[in-house]
Structure formats: structure tokens, C-alpha cells
Amino acid sequence: MESLKPTDVLDIERIQADFPILAREVKPGVKVVYLDSTATTQKPVQVIETMNEYYRRSNANIHRGIHVLAEEATALYEDARVTVAKFINAPAARQIIFTRNTTESINLVAQTWGRVNLNPADVVILTEMEHHSNLVPWQILAAQKNLQLEFIPVDAQGYLDLEVYRSLLDLNPKLVAFTQMSNVLGTINPAMEMTQMAHDSGAIVLIDGAQSVPHFPVDVQELGADFLVFSGHKMCGPTGVGVLYGRKKLLEEMPPFLGGGDMIKRVQLRSFIPNSIPYKFEAGTPAIAEAIGLGAAVDYLQQVGLDAIAAQEQVVVDYALERLSEVPGVTVYGPEAIDRGGVTAFNLDGVHAHDVAQVLDGDGVAVRAGHHCAMPLHDKLNIPASARASYYLYNSVEDVDKLIDAIYKVKKIFRL
Ligand SMILES: Cc1ncc(COP(=O)(O)O)c(C=O)c1O
Numbered sequence: 534m535e536s537l538k539p540t541d542v543l544d545i546e547r548i549q550a551d552f553p554i555l556a557r558e559v560k561p562g563v564k565v566v567y568l569d570s571t572a573t574t575q576k577p578v579q580v581i582e583t584m585n586e587y588y589r590r591s592n593a594n595i596h597r598g599i600h601v602l603a604e605e606a607t608a609l610y611e612d613a614r615v616t617v618a619k620f621i622n623a624p625a626a627r628q629i630i631f632t633r634n635t636t637e638s639i640n641l642v643a644q645t646w647g648r649v650n651l652n653p654a655d656v657v658i659l660t661e662m663e664h665h666s667n668l669v670p671w672q673i674l675a676a677q678k679n680l681q682l683e684f685i686p687v688d689a690q691g692y693l694d695l696e697v698y699r700s701l702l703d704l705n706p707k708l709v710a711f712t713q714m715s716n717v718l719g720t721i722n723p724a725m726e727m728t729q730m731a732h733d734s735g736a737i738v739l740i741d742g743a744q745s746v747p748h749f750p751v752d753v754q755e756l757g758a759d760f761l762v763f764s765g766h767k768m769c770g771p772t773g774v775g776v777l778y779g780r781k782k783l784l785e786e787m788p789p790f791l792g793g794g795d796m797i798k799r800v801q802l803r804s805f806i807p808n809s810i811p812y813k814f815e816a817g818t819p820a821i822a823e824a825i826g827l828g829a830a831v832d833y834l835q836q837v838g839l840d841a842i843a844a845q846e847q848v849v850v851d852y853a854l855e856r857l858s859e860v861p862g863v864t865v866y867g868p869e870a871i872d873r874g875g876v877t878a879f880n881l882d883g884v885h886a887h888d889v890a891q892v893l894d895g896d897g898v899a900v901r902a903g904h905h906c907a908m909p910l911h912d913k914l915n916i917p918a919s920a921r922a923s924y925y926l927y928n929s930v931e932d933v934d935k936l937i938d939a940i941y942k943v944k945k946i947f948r949l
Pocket of ligand 1: 571572634635636637664666667712714715716741743744764906
């Protein structure tokens with residue numbers, strides 16, 4: 534049965550024109566169909582030009598110089614912090630720490646807040662759907678401090694089991710850390726409800742926003758998150774810059790993460806006095822151009838509109854789920870379209886995910902294959918790997934058609 538093709542919410546042709554790479558032919562006559570935005574997103578010309586302009590006009594080290602270039606660079610960097618703070622409705626810009634990425638933000642919290650506040654036998658609750666970034670830092674800390682890690686299970690439909698979560702909270706955890714959206718199942722977790730439940734039991738909450746902040750409006754005050762972490766490169770910004778948002782009191786009480794320049798007020802040969810937030814956590818020369826690029830990415834996303842981006846992704850993922858379900862032998866992992874963001878991880882019976890991805894690549898369809906840094910989740914699903922198509926503001930329903938056509942080609946090649 535032929536599917537009825539839905540209409541894109543955004544003017545995709547206009548959006549695509551902002552992303553030079555999307556015009557690229559990856560093979561003669563074959564344009565890229567980029568379906569790997571969960572791994573990293575493409576960058577609009579507005580971000581590329583902002584970074585170019587910074588290097589052409591204003592490049593200097595920040596916070597130290599008194600010359601024009603240093604002042605300009607500092608102002609641009611600090612403006613980016615304000616832009617990011619407003620984007621997630623943080624009460625103050627100094628609650629935004631620039632890190633390298635989500636991974637570094639979580640390690641920072643584990644090795645500063647965690648090292649000071651967690652003690653042997655303390656309970657930390659995570660989930661079975663976490664990215665390795667939100668597992669391994671806690672495993673390292675658990676080994677250092679003899680902590681007890683507990684996991685909210687994922688059910689057969691790809692939802693977190695909130696009844697088990699409720700019973701785990703009886704263990705009086707000190708910390709609950711979970712992803713707002715799974716990078717494999719696409720599940721959008723009820724972050725506000727989960728945060729409230731954790732707070733009712735006295736726990737601190739860290740939300741991994743790597744897959745949520747880029748895709749739909751996230752308001753830290755509404756969520757009640759104590760910590761929220763995300764990466765610039767997954768939201769049209771450059772690699773090398775990420776964000777840690779934290780409650781002011783927590784950040785102020787946390788010891789520094791890395792030691793060096795900029796993170797100090799005063800240094801003597803045998804001691805130092807740390808700087809105030811956010812600088813206390815930004816040791817050394819930061820990724821200046823990248824932070825400025827992230828600010829430009831946020832401006833770009835806001836100009837398109839986060840609600841419109843979310844609506845576009847919803848149309849595309851609905852259509853993708855429908856079309857994928859029509860292909861014999863395809864299994865898609867995760868919940869109903871209504872509870873998921875723009876991710877469809879799948880397998881085709883009889884073909885390894887890597888082979889699927891390789892054939893798709895022949896038609897310019899770029900998907901990811903593997904465990905997507907979520908090995909425990911793949912173990913739970915009882916699969917070694919999956920192929921993952923993921924969608925962002927520049928993907929149209931036509932891209933889904935190209936994906937489906939390429940999957941039929943895989944079936945043909947493998948005589949399925
Ligand atoms: C849910 C989630 N958390 C964390 C990360 C890690 O992000 P980064 O590699 O930018 O640190 C990712 C990356 O795919 C992710 O999807």
C-alpha cells in the first residue's frame with residue numbers, strides 16, 4: 534500500500550540552502566542525504582561565517598588583554614554565554630560553564646560535585662538507555678568512592694519503567710542522572726516528572742540534554758534540573774564546545790575541575806584561591822571561536838523556531854516509522870512516534886547493520902551503524918548493533934523516501 538506523504542512543516546529547500554554541505558555530491562551525481570544528526574549535525578553558513586569573521590577580525594585571547602582585539606574577543610565570548618543562558622532559560626549567564634562537550638560536562642560534575650558529595654555506599658540512579666557518557670564517569674566515580682549504581686530498566690516498548698524508578702527512590706539516592714531523549718530509541722523521557730520524583734526523595738538531578746536541547750524547547754527552570762549538559766556540535770554549532778548548566782549554589786560549592794590559568798583569583802607557590810563561577814571551571818584558554826559559533830547556532834535555531842523544528846521532526850519521524858513498518862524484515866526499536874524524537878534505529882533481518890549502512894551510503898544516504906555508544910542498551914535489546922537514521926531541521930519527508938528506496942536496494946543485493 535502506498536503511504537500518503539505528509540507535508541513538511543518547514544520550508545526545507547530554504548533551510549537546506551543555509552547548509553553548504555547538503556549541496557555536496559558524495560559521488561558523481563549523488564547528493565548526500567544526511568541522516569546522522571544524532572551523531573553530529575551539519576553547520577549553517579551563519580555559524581561558519583561567524584567563526585570566520587571572528588578569526589578575520591577579532592581573534593585574541595580573552596579575559597586577559599586590554600587591547601581592542603582582546604576586549605572584542607572577550608565580549609563576543611561572554612555574549613555567547615548570555616545567548617546560551619537565555620536559550621535554556623537559565624537564571625544567570627554565570628550558571629553556564631563552557632566545556633568541550635556533554636561528555637566533559639558529566640565528567641566535571643562527577644569529579645567535582647560527585648567527589649565531594651558522594652560517599653561509600655551512596656546510591657546513584659542511572660538508566661539502561663544511557664549513552665556511555667552518562668555511564669562511564671559514574672562507573673569511574675563508583676570505583677573511586679565505592680558507590681552503589683542502580684538502573685531504571687527500559688521496557689519492551691522502549692520506555693523507562695517508572696514503577697521500578699519509584700521503588701529505587703526508596704534507597705534514598707544522592708543523585709539521579711538520565712537522558713532527556715535516548716540517542717537510540719528516540720524515547721523522550723518525562724524529565725520534569727522524573728526530576729520532581731528525585732527531588733521528593735532528596736536527590737540531585739543531572740539531565741543529559743545532548744539530544745533534547747537541540748530539538749525542542751528546554752527550560753531548565755521549568756524542568757527543575759540541578760545540572761543540564763549538552764554539546765554544541767549536535768545543535769548546528771561547532772565541535773569542541775559543550776555546556777554545563779548548574780544551580781548557582783551547587784556550582785559555587787563545587788571545587789574546581791582542572792587547574793591552570795583563568796580559573797584562579799590568586800596563586801601562591803603552594804596554594805591558590807579559585808575564581809568565581811563560571812571561570813572557576815574554565816581552566817586554560819577555552820574554545821573561543823567555538824563558543825562564539827555556538828552562540829550563532831543558538832541564534833539560528835531560534836530564528837527558525839524550536840517549536841517549528843520539533844514539529845518538522847515529528848512529521849518526518851512519523852512518516853519514517855510508517856514507511857519502515859511497511860518494509861518486510863525491518864524491526865524498528867523504540868516507542869510510538871508521539872513519545873519520540875527524530876531517531877529511528879532499526880535492523881533488517883539477515884543483514885548486519887554495518888552492511889545496511891554501507892549499501893545505503895552507495896546512494897548517498899548517510900546513517901550510522903553500531904552500538905551508538907549505548908552498548909548496555911543493545912545488550913538489553915539482544916542485538917549486537919543497529920542502523921540508525923536520525924533527522925533534524927534540514928531533513929524532509931523526501932529524505933525518508935530515499936532511505937526506504939535504499940533499504941529495498943539492500944534487500945535486493947542480499948536477495949531477501
Ligand atoms: C544522549 C547523549 N549523551 C551524550 C552524548 C555525548 O556527546 P559528546 O560526544 O558530544 O560528548 C551523546 C552523543 O551522541 C548522546 O547522544
